[in-house]
Amino acid sequence: MPSNDKPVNGQENPSFSDLIDQAPPPPVLELDGKHRTRRLARLRAAWKESWEEGGFLYQRWDEVFRARHASWHEIATWIKAAALFGGISLIVMMVDAAGDIASTTLRGLSVVPAVPTAGDGSGLWGTVDHPIRLFLADQAAHLAVAPAALYVFWQLTGLLAFVGGFFRNSGARIAWLLFGCVTLAMVWSASPAGGRTAATGLAALMWALASIFALRGLTLQPIVHNHPPQFQPQFSPTLHLHAWLPAPTPAGDDFDDEPDNIHPLQR
Structure with missing residues (x-):
């Protein structure tokens, strides 16, 4: 059987199955009245030999040990194939x-009664949820949409804004702030007059607690980035001095025709 491994020291490296076939048949041994087969002995011999240098x-x-410090192009092909197969399998899962x-969530959101009943307003969540459903049912009577559709849309908006804000999406965080303001307004409008303040305050506290996760990492302090300028002008002042030298005196001129107080400049 041919081997796909690179030759070591100029010799072909045998595969694991070749080592099994080339291993000499050991003598039959006895253990507790039973004989070890030659096949088992060949496997043991091939196993030991395959772990030698x-x-x-x-x-x-x-190759696995060196893959920790090697680049992607230097890693063995079989390691790349195993990593890609494992990554694709994980993505599919x-x-x-x-x-x-998502299917379970949408199915749960869609199972909403068209008109809320009197028993829906019990508990902390019911104190906030019941006024919202009453408000949406009252508004849907003047619109061409079912109350359940408005309620599901309100839930989906809050869910998407919460998830997007958790992953620090700016648009989702804006939607989360609008979602909270609209929710507080609906609770204030549809709650009973006697408990309107308490219901709205409870809704504000719930929204604030959820905002801990939806607005994580958000800070009101300005962020100052100090980056050095990419171009720094170089100033190298230079001083230019111009010296004028008189023309050289022609040969044979003895200066007899010049006044005695004028002498030529000597360098």
Whole structure:
């Protein structure tokens, strides 16, 4: 059987199955009244030989050990294939799980009664949720849309804004702030007059607690980035001096025709 491994020291590196076939048949041994087969002995001999320096398993382990400090192009092909297969399998599992979660969430959101009943206003969540459903049901009577559709849209808006804000999306955080303001307004409008302040305050506290996660990392302090200028002009002042020298005196001129107080400049 041909081997796909690189030759070691100028010799072909045998594969694991070749080592099994080339191993000498050991003598039959007895243990507790039973005989060990030659096949088992060959496997043991091939296993030990493959872990020796230059063996098949020794080289594979060495490739795994060196892959920690090597670049992607230097990693062995079989390691790349295993990593890609594992990554693709993980992505498929995550997409499948996300699809199931989204389907379950949408099914739960869609199962909403068209008109809220009197028993829906019990508990902390009911104190906030019941006025919202009453408000949407009252407004849907004047619109060409079902109250359940408005309620589901309100829930989806809050869910998407919360998830997007958690991942620090600016648009989702703006939607989350608008969602909170609109929710507080609906609770204030549809709550009973006697408990309107308490219901609105409770809704504000719930929204503030959820904002801890939806607005995580948001700060009101200005962020100052000090970056050095990319271009720094270089100033190198220079001083230019111009000296004028008189023309050289022609040969044979004895200066007899010049006044005695004028002498030529000597360099």
